[in-house]
Amino acid sequence: MKNTVSTLMQQKQSGDKITMLTAYDYTTAKIIDECGVNAILIGDSLGMVMLGYENTLPVTMEDMIHHTAAVSRAAENAFVVADMPFLSYQISVQEAVANAGRLIKEGGAHAVKLEGGAEVCEQIRAIVNASIPVVAHLGLTPQSVNVFGGFKVQGKSLDKAKKLISDALLIQEAGACAVVLEGIPAKLAEIITKKLMIPTIGIGAGSGCDGQVLVYQDMLGLTTGHTPKFVKRFAEVGELMRKGITDYISETKSGEFPAQEHTYAIDEDVISQIIKECE
Ligand code: KIV
Numbered sequence: 001m002k003n004t005v006s007t008l009m010q011q012k013q014s015g016d017k018i019t020m021l022t023a024y025d026y027t028t029a030k031i032i033d034e035c036g037v038n039a040i041l042i043g044d045s046l047g048m049v050m051l052g053y054e055n056t057l058p059v060t061m062e063d064m065i066h067h068t069a070a071v072s073r074a075a076e077n078a079f080v081v082a083d084m085p086f087l088s089y090q091i092s093v094q095e096a097v098a099n100a101g102r103l104i105k106e107g108g109a110h111a112v113k114l115e116g117g118a119e120v121c122e123q124i125r126a127i128v129n130a131s132i133p134v135v136a137h138l139g140l141t142p143q144s145v146n147v148f149g150g151f152k153v154q155g156k157s158l159d160k161a162k163k164l165i166s167d168a169l170l171i172q173e174a175g176a177c178a179v180v181l182e183g184i185p186a187k188l189a190e191i192i193t194k195k196l197m198i199p200t201i202g203i204g205a206g207s208g209c210d211g212q213v214l215v216y217q218d219m220l221g222l223t224t225g226h227t228p229k230f231v232k233r234f235a236e237v238g239e240l241m242r243k244g245i246t247d248y249i250s251e252t253k254s255g256e257f258p259a260q261e262h263t264y265a266i267d268e269d270v271i272s273q274i275i276k277e278c279e
Contacts, residue, residue, distance in 0.1 A: 001077060002077050003038045003039060003077060003078055003079040004079060004110070005079075005110075005111070005133050005177045005178075007038075007079075008038065008039070008079060008177070008178060008199050008211075009177075009198070009199065011038070011199065011210065011211070012197075012198070012199040012210045017210065017211050017212070018038050018039065018199055018201055018210055018211025018212075019036075019037045019038050019039070019211060019212065020037065020038060020039040020040070020041055020081075020201055020211060020212065020213035021037050021040060021041070021213065021214060021215075021216050021219070022040070022041045022042070022043045022045060022046075022049075022213070022214070022215045022216050023040045023041075023042065023071050023074075023216060024042060024043075024046045024049070024050045024067045024070070024071065025050075025067065025070050025071070026070045026071070026073055026074045027074075028216060029070070029071040029074035029075055029078075030074040032078070032216065033074055033075045033076055033077055033078045036077070037078055038078065038079060038211070039078055039079040039080070039081055039201075039211075039213075040071055040075055040078040040079070040080050040081070041081045041082075041083065041113065041213060042064065042067050042068045042071050042080070042081070042082045042083060042107075042109070043083050043113075043215065044056040044059045044064065044083040044084075044085050044086070044142070044143070045083075045142070045215050046059065046063065046064075046067055047059040047063070049215060049217045049223065050067070051063070055142060055145050056085070056086060056142045056143055056145075057086045057143065057145070057146075059083075059085040059086065060085060061085060061088050061099055061102060061103075063085070064082055064083060064084070064085050064088075064103060064107065065102060065103065065106045065107045068080070068082040068103055068107030068108065068109050069106065069107050069108055072107060072108030072109060073108070079110050079111065080108065080109045080110045080111070081109060081110065081111045081112065081113050081135050082103040082107050082109035082111075082112055082113070083112070083113050083114075084096070084099060084100060084103070084112050084113065084114040086143045089114050089120065089123050090120075093122050093123050093126045096114075096123040096126060096127060097123075097126050097127055097130050097132075100112045100127045100130070100132050100134075101130065101132065104132055110133065111132065111133035111134065111135055111177065112127065112132060112133075112134055112135070113134070113135040113136070113137055113180065114134065114135075114136065114137065115136075115137040115138075115141035115142075115143050115144070116136075116137070116138075116141065116167075117136075117138055117163070117164075117166070117167025117168070117170055117171055118166070118167055118170050120136075120171075121170050121171060121173075121174040122174075124136065124171060124174040124175055124176055125174045125175055128174070128175035128176075129175075133177045134175065134176050134177060135176065135177060135178045135179065135180060135201075136168075136171035136176040136178070136179040136180070137179065137180040137182065138164055138167055138168060138171070138179055138180070138181055138182070138184075139154045139155060139164065139181050139182040139183050139184040139205065140152065140153065140154050140182045140183025140184070140204065141182065142182075151183070151228075152183070153183050153184065153185070153204070154183055154184050155184040155185060155188050156185060161185075161188050164184060164188065164192065165188075165191065165192055165195065168181075168192045168195065168196055168200075169195065169196070172196055172197065172198050176198060177198060178198050178199045178200070178201060179192075179196070179198060179199075179200055179201070180200075180201050180202075180203065180213060181193075181200050181201070181202045181203075181205040181209060182202075182203045182204055182205065183203070183204040183205070183230075184204070184205050185205075185206070186205060186206025186207070186208060187206070187208075189202055189205035189206050189208055189209050190206065190208030190209075193208055193209050193210055199211060201213050203230065204228065204229070204230030205230075214231065214232075215231075218231045218233070219231060219232060219233060219234050219235075220233070220234065220235050220236075220237040220238075221233040221234075221235055221236040221237050221238050221239065222237050222238045222241075223238070224238070
């Protein structure tokens with residue numbers, strides 16, 4: 001079944017939880033799509049997990065289009081959402097619409113995602129008016145890492161919680177089709193979810209959201225170092241890769257690989273003739 005803005009909305013109404021995972025390349029996106037995930041996000045987290053940057057800020061439109069196009073070629077049923085990178089929508093409404101359009105036209109995405117509340121409502125309205133669905137993103141918005149002074153849980157004080165609720169209502173009114181709630185207390189996410197008509201997709205926002213999103217490298221155990229509290233490692237793929245790669249090294253060095261079954265045969269007469277001619 002093809003996932004669309006309407007099917008995601010129906011899932012909210014029926015209480016069927018929405019599943020979203022990130023992907024950044026064709027091979028991974030194909031596996032994720034075949035497993036039946038509702039939506040794939042080409043997150044600007046690719047700056048960290050694919051390109052090795054410290055945060056999402058250096059990611060460019062060209063990076064996003066390149067990876068979005070690869071994922072779009074793989075996704076047959078998932079709803080494909082592409083992140084708008086830092087400064088691709090903040091400078092002007094016109095630039096926001098033009099850049100959102102590139103992610104759809106050149107990247108093949110079905111929707112774009114951008115971070116912020118009241119301050120980006122004008123952009124959301126204009127992008128939606130250009131017939132491009134917009135997913136909003138509130139809470140611990142990674143593009144504001146320098147304002148937050150690190151990756152810290154947001155919305156814990158009364159003022160900040162009220163601001164998040166107000167922002168959620170404003171982005172809905174501006175036309176967003178869904179909102180990612182990142183790094184906020186579970187009870188606050190539950191209140192926002194109940195207040196909104198559009199689906200909420202949580203990451204570090206508890207089980208009261210209409211759906212969940214995770215970075216696939218985190219949930220498959222491919223990342224090393226600190227694992228955030230909200231991440232569940234559903235598999236240890238990194239360990240499997242390490243074993244496969246070290247086995248390859250030792251079997252290649254010992255000559256065990258390639259074996260007979262990995263090689264191509266040639267007619268004995270041809271070989272004898274070649275040997276004769278080479279002597
Ligand atoms: O960039 C990203 O991967 C995201 C998710 C963490 C929601 O925005």
